[in-house]
Amino acid sequence: MTDDVPWLDAEEFAAWHAMVRAVNALPEALDRQLKHDSGLPHTEYLLMAVLSEAEGRTLSMTRLAQRLRFSASRLSRIVSKLEDLGRVVRHRDPANGRVTLATLTDEGYALLKDAAPGHVRQVRAVVFDQLDREQVGQLRAIFEAVLAGPQMSLCCPGADPRPRALTRTGGH
Numbered sequence: 001m002t003d004d005v006p007w008l009d010a011e012e013f014a015a016w017h018a019m020v021r022a023v024n025a026l027p028e029a030l031d032r033q034l035k036h037d038s039g040l041p042h043t044e045y046l047l048m049a050v051l052s053e054a055e056g057r058t059l060s061m062t063r064l065a066q067r068l069r070f071s072a073s074r075l076s077r078i079v080s081k082l083e084d085l086g087r088v089v090r091h092r093d094p095a096n097g098r099v100t101l102a103t104l105t106d107e108g109y110a111l112l113k114d115a116a117p118g119h120v121r122q123v124r125a126v127v128f129d130q131l132d133r134e135q136v137g138q139l140r141a142i143f144e145a146v147l148a149g150p151q152m153s154l155c156c157p158g159a160d161p162r163p164r165a166l167t168r169t170g171g172h
Helices: 010-038 042-053 062-067 073-085 104-126 133-148 150-155
Strands: 059-060 087-092 096-104
Touching: 010 042, 042 059, 042 062, 042 073, 042 087, 042 096, 062 073, 062 087, 062 096, 073 087, 073 150, 087 104, 096 104, 133 150
Parallel strands: none
Antiparallel strands: 059 096, 087 096
16 A cells, blocks of 8 residues: 555655754744844744835735735734734725735834844854855755745745845845
């Protein structure tokens, strides 16, 4: 019955295992720094960063979910919390009353601007300081290929594969 399973060879298994460990460790390392320095969980930082890059710091809830690869319910919970804290506001799209928009407030933007330098330092420390320029290009190519796979596009169609939230030109 398992003869048709394309089992991983030793190199694939080692690569998979390393990737899983890194993918699981990375959010914890980023979350810990952001919470310590800014009181922000990483998911809230990412959401505000994506809004900061949008025209008028506003996106539809659907587009925001796509860019973040969040489910609608997860996004709604996080936006509700940020709304309660005065960092994001939700409102109806005047052009289409069926669409709900999320806008990053001035207060949210100021918090994001203050948090960004420490976050970028942490990203550099936990990822890029270990890589040379060639490896950075390889890392990008690998994850863009993974994200472009048919199974990934099924889970989150229309997701933006190139967020700029950690660059100087990334909107904050």
